[in-house]
Amino acid sequence: MACALLVQWYQEIPRPRTRESFPSWFKNHKKAIEQFQNQVTSRYAECTLQRLLANGEPVAKDAAAFCLGILGTWDSNPHLAAALKDADEGIRQMAAEAMWSLWFRSHEPRHSLELRRIVRLRDRRKAMEGLNTLIVEAPDFAEAWNQRAILNFKAKRFEEAIHDCEKTLQLNPWHFGAQAGMAQAYMHMRRHAAALRAFRAAHRINPHMDGIVSTIRLLEKALDEGSSAE
Numbered sequence: 001m002a003c004a005l006l007v008q009w010y011q012e013i014p015r016p017r018t019r020e021s022f023p024s025w026f027k028n029h030k031k032a033i034e035q036f037q038n039q040v041t042s043r044y045a046e047c048t049l050q051r052l053l054a055n056g057e058p059v060a061k062d063a064a065a066f067c068l069g070i071l072g073t074w075d076s077n078p079h080l081a082a083a084l085k086d087a088d089e090g091i092r093q094m095a096a097e098a099m100w101s102l103w104f105r106s107h108e109p110r111h112s113l114e115l116r117r118i119v120r121l122r123d124r125r126k127a128m129e130g131l132n133t134l135i136v137e138a139p140d141f142a143e144a145w146n147q148r149a150i151l152n153f154k155a156k157r158f159e160e161a162i163h164d165c166e167k168t169l170q171l172n173p174w175h176f177g178a179q180a181g182m183a184q185a186y187m188h189m190r191r192h193a194a195a196l197r198a199f200r201a202a203h204r205i206n207p208h209m210d211g212i213v214s215t216i217r218l219l220e221k222a223l224d225e226g227s228s229a230e
Contacts, residue, residue, distance in 0.1 A: 003052050003060035009039045010063035022097045033070065040067050050079040053095075061091045069098025076102060081174045084206045092208055103143045103172065111138045119147055127151060142171035146178050158185040176206035192219055 013032050016025040026033060040049075044067070053064040065083055068076040080102070083095035106112045111134065118130040131148040138144060149164035165182035168175050183198035196219040203212050 003056050003063070005043060006040065006049075006052070006063050006067070007059050009036050010066065011059075012036075037070060040071060046072055046076065050076060053079055053083055058088050058091060061086065061088070062094050065091060065094040065098045069094075069101035072098070072102055074102070077172070077174045081205060084176075084208065089208075096206065099174065100177075103146075103175065106138055106141045106143075108138065111141055111144075115141070115144055115147065124151060124154070140171060142168050142175065145171065146175060146181070149178065149181055153181060153185055156188070158189050161185045174205055176202045176209060179205065180209060180212070192223055195219060196223065 013036055014029050016022070020028075046068070049064045049067050049072070052060050053068065056064060061083065065080060068080060072080075077099065080095045080099045084092055084099075086092050086095070104112060104115060106115070114130070114134055118127050118134065121127040121130065128148070128151050131144055131151065134141065134144045135148065145164045146168040149161045149168060152158075152161035152164060162182050162185045165178040165185070168178040169182075172178070179198055179202035183195045183202060186192070186195035186198060196216065199212060199216050199219065202209060203216060207213075
């Protein structure tokens with residue numbers, strides 16, 4: 001069976017503790033995960049993992065999503081995006097984590113390392129300087145644009161945040177985080193119709209994002225009431 005070894009190897013990795021974040025778990029079990037990577041790359045092609053993600057048993061789907069997150073190329077984006085609509089909540093969560101992991105990888109490993117260094121900075125000014133430099137060096141690195149959008153949003157520079165989200169989405173149309181971030185920026189600018197469009201776009205990619213359905217309904221109601229009052 002194509003998935004038997006994959007599932008066996010995956011189940012040998014220690015499971016995350018209660019409330020342990022994915023990055024913390026990854027860091028705490030780096031050696032075991034690296035061994036798993038080596039095992040998988042010796043036996044499985046990316047296209048095989050993509051097929052298992054779409055058609056495997058739940059534990060095989062979970063393992064395949066995890067593998068694509070740490071080993072997959074950009075070609076795995078639509079396959080992981082499809083898994084965001086899986087009936088199993090655990091598979092949806094793993095697919096979302098895998099997409100974020102994939103997005104933080106650039107074609108150039110040094111750019112990936114630099115982005116991870118920047119996002120750990122507590123000084124927003126230094127982080128912004130680092131992102132500006134990285135974007136000049138790697139203008140096709142979508143996640144660098146998204147992280148700058150986040151900083152601009154936190155600084156209440158909403159127009160700049162929207163611009164960076166739009167650039168992120170040009171480079172990575174599956175980026176539900178950028179869509180939702182753009183929607184939030186529009187909300188702060190009281191551009192509710194634009195916010196609704198962006199939230200709907202995020203929902204089409206990832207329909208199980210926290211609070212997105214209720215937010216869409218509230219905006220629809222507010223806009224309907226506003227048009228009725230005119």
